[in-house]
Amino acid sequence: xxxxxxxxxxxxxxxxxxxxxxxxxxxxxxxxxxxxxxxxxxxxxxxxxxxxxxxxxxxxxxxxxxxxxxxxxxxxxxxxxxxxxxxxxxxxxxxxxxxxxxxxxxxxxxxxxxxxxxxxxxxxxxxxxxxxxxxxxxxxxxxxxxxxxxxxxxxxxxxxxxxxxxxxxxxxxxxxxxxxxxxxxxxxxxxxxxxxxxxxxxxxxxxxxxxxxxxxxxxxxxxxxxxxxxxxxxxxxxxxxxxxxxxxxxxxxxxxxxxxxxxxxxxxxxxxxxxxxxxxxxxxxxxxxxxxxxxxxxxxxxxxxxxxxxxxxxxxxxxxxxxxxxxxxxxxxxxxxxxxxxxxxxxxxxxxxxxxxxxxxxxxxxxxxxxxxxxxxxxxxxxxxxxxxxxxxxxxxxxx
Ligand SMILES: Cc1cc2nc3c(=O)[nH]c(=O)nc-3n(C[C@H](O)[C@H](O)[C@H](O)COP(=O)(O)O)c2cc1C
Numbered sequence: 551x552x553x554x555x556x557x558x559x560x561x562x563x564x565x566x567x568x569x570x571x572x573x574x575x576x577x578x579x580x581x582x583x584x585x586x587x588x589x590x591x592x593x594x595x596x597x598x599x600x601x602x603x604x605x606x607x608x609x610x611x612x613x614x615x616x617x618x619x620x621x622x623x624x625x626x627x628x629x630x631x632x633x634x635x636x637x638x639x640x641x642x643x644x645x646x647x648x649x650x651x652x653x654x655x656x657x658x659x660x661x662x663x664x665x666x667x668x669x670x671x672x673x674x675x676x677x678x679x680x681x682x683x684x685x686x687x688x689x690x691x692x693x694x695x696x697x698x699x700x701x702x703x704x705x706x707x708x709x710x711x712x713x714x715x716x717x718x719x720x721x722x723x724x725x726x727x728x729x730x731x732x733x734x735x736x737x738x739x740x741x742x743x744x745x746x747x748x749x750x751x752x753x754x755x756x757x758x759x760x761x762x763x764x765x766x767x768x769x770x771x772x773x774x775x776x777x778x779x780x781x782x783x784x785x786x787x788x789x790x791x792x793x794x795x796x797x798x799x800x801x802x803x804x805x806x807x808x809x810x811x812x813x814x815x816x817x818x819x820x821x822x823x824x825x826x827x828x829x830x831x832x833x834x835x836x837x838x839x840x841x842x843x844x845x846x847x848x849x850x851x852x853x854x855x856x857x858x859x860x861x862x863x864x865x866x867x868x869x870x871x872x873x874x875x876x877x878x879x880x881x882x883x884x885x886x887x888x889x890x891x892x893x894x895x896x897x898x899x900x901x902x903x904x905x906x907x908x909x910x911x912x913x914x915x916x917x918x919x920x921x922x923x924x925x926x927x928x929x930x931x932x933x934x935x936x937x938x939x940x941x942x943x944x945x946x947x948x949x950x
Contacts, residue, residue, distance in 0.1 A: 551787055552896040552940060555698040556930040562877065575690050575775035577617065577628040578652040582772070586658040587650070588642070595639060598721045599680070600654050602714050603632050606811050619651065620810045621709045622912065624702035624926045629690035630710045631774060633659075633740065635667050638678040638758070646740075646769055659741070659770055665763040670736040671728040671751050676762045679755015681728070684710055685742065686749045687774040688788050692781045700787050702926055704898045705943055707749050707794060708905015709924075714752060715798060715906070716805025716913055725754045727795040734789070739764075741771040744785060745778050750794040750902075791898040796839075798906055804913035813912060816921030819884040819948030826851035828918055832887060832947065834860040835911070839903045841892040843936050845872055848886045848948070856936065871935065876944055877927040885946040888925075892939040904943040911945045921950040 590600035607618040619628060632649040634656065636642050646667065647656040668677055684707060691699030691706070718725050728751050730736040736748050824832070829852055833844050836859065844857045847869050855865040873883050882888060891907060893900035908924050915922035925944040933941035 551697075551700060552930070554783070555701060557698070557877065557927065558931065559929055569694060571612075571614070573693070574627070575693050575777060577690060578650070579631050579648065579687075579772065579774040580650070581648055581657045581659055581770075586643070587653070588647075588656045588658075590654045590656060596642065596656065598717050598723070599634055599649060599656065601717050601807065601810055602682075603630070603649055603651050603710065604654060604810070605651055606813070617652070618814070620813060621706075621713045621909070622813075622815050622924050623706050623709070624691065624924075625694050627690045627694060628706070629687045629703050630706055631685045631687060631746065632710070633683040633685065635662065635677075635681040637662065637666065637676055637755075639680070660765070665765050667736070667739065667765065668762045669764045670739055671730050673728060673753075673757065674761060676758045676760045677753055677755050678758050679753070682714065682752045682754065683740065683748050684750040685740075685746045686788055687746050688781065688784050689745060689775055689778045692784045693779070696781070697784055700784055700898075701901055701942070703788065704794075704901035705905040705908070705924070705926055708902035708907070709909045711750060711794065711796075711902065712801065712906045712909025712913075713810075715802035716810065717802075718754070719802030720805050720807070723754050725752045727751065727793075727797055728753050729793050729795055733793060739768050741769040743771055743773065746774045747788050748793065749791070794899060794902045796899070796903060796906065801906065801910050802913075804910065804917040806917065809913060809916035813916050815923040816881075816946070816948065816950065817923070818881050819886070819921055819946075820950065821848060821884050822949040823848055823850040824886050824920065824949070828920065829887070830860070832889075832914070833857050835914075837903065837907050839893070839900065840907060840942075841937055841939055842907070843890045843892065845888050845890065845936075846886070847872065847888065848884075875928050875932045876925050876946075877929065879925065879927070882925070882946045885948040887947050889945045889947070890933065890936055890941055891943045891945070892933070892937045893942050894939060896940040896942070901942050908943055908945045911947065915947055919950065920947055922947050
């Protein structure tokens with residue numbers, strides 16, 4: 551997969567095709583209007599679900615609405631959907647719901663009683679509470695990025711899970727991953743065709759002592775896009791991945807309701823340096839699964855250069871190298887820090903870990919009023935200057 555998706559200066563320079571944005575597949579899935587709906591705005595018990603994935607900005611570009619969400623997404627394509635099974639939640643019909651992000655409502659796609667989705671995720675008894683299913687829609691990313699879209703699907707998934715971690719932390723909800731023995735069976739029961747795949751499942755609630763039956767028949771099938779084009783290798787790669795199961799219990803503490811609704815990716819930075827505490831905290835952020843290498847480009851309280859575990863191991867001005875690495879995206883030249891995220895192995899799972907870590911950086915930035923942008927476009931082979939491991943993602947941070 552890595553070899554099939556690397557970006558090289560020659561490959562990027564010789565690209566001749568241009569995207570027709572009129573042909574962008576719909577970023578929102580719509581269930582039929584006859585389905586029962588629950589509006590989430592200010593809903594006393596369910597409002598938190600809407601905050602995991604919510605519309606935060608709408609504008610018109612060339613007479614077409616352009617939507618942005620609380621979570622960032624490569625190319626703003628949003629290849630994720632969220633479903634939730636609710637059982638025994640006071641005042642709410644037990645059932646399987648789709649989160650309609652566009653309308654901020656839950657759409658009932660199947661009522662449940664003694665049967666449910668628990669048996670497909672290894673639970674023998676009824677779960678009182680919520681089972682959350684994140685799915686991936688490969689065509690939404692593949693439409694623009696082709697096979698490289700495979701990387702962005704899992705980085706985006708990490709951001710989505712990072713969003714869940716923030717919400718869970720804020721509302722004091724304990725959650726844990728659950729895994730299906732056979733993801734393809736779960737996909738079928740949830741009504742996913744060949745265009746959508748369950749990629750992570752989390753449980754919030756308590757296991758009751760009541761047994762549960764499998765669903766008698768699959769739920770209705772609705773296409774996640776208004777149209778689709780075949781991309782066999784991308785779909786085959788996504789279909790062959792295990793579900794993401796990581797839990798990062800310390801993440802989510804910077805999340806607030808306010809920052810969830812105002813978060814944006816920075817497109818420019820001002821050249822002011824960070825305060826000492828902010829920079830020190832940033833440089834010390836670490837991950838159990840990723841190799842984190844911050845490169846300080848502008849600072850007053852610390853030397854500029856390459857950092858490892860909070861310590862500057864190579865002083866110098868690396869602005870030119872970093873901007874070139876990141877496909878010569880000029881605005882990055884004014885960032886204070888660019889954090890490179892490497893992994894031991896190039897896997898879908900590691901990409902989601904990188905997305906979760908980056909989401910934490912976004913929340914940290916929003917909390918401290920500093921700008922942040924995930925950067926998924928880079929010349930893969932140039933990253934060996936900093937690590938022999940595969941580079942999965944970069945995050946630029948700077949003053950707004
Ligand atoms: C996986 C991923 C890769 C991204 N790569 C880039 C990038 O290379 N350059 C860039 O300027 N923004 C990049 N972004 C930021 C997106 O363009 C941005 O999230 C999207 O346009 C939506 O805007 P918003 O984050 O302000 O809601 C990336 C975001 C994600 C999640």
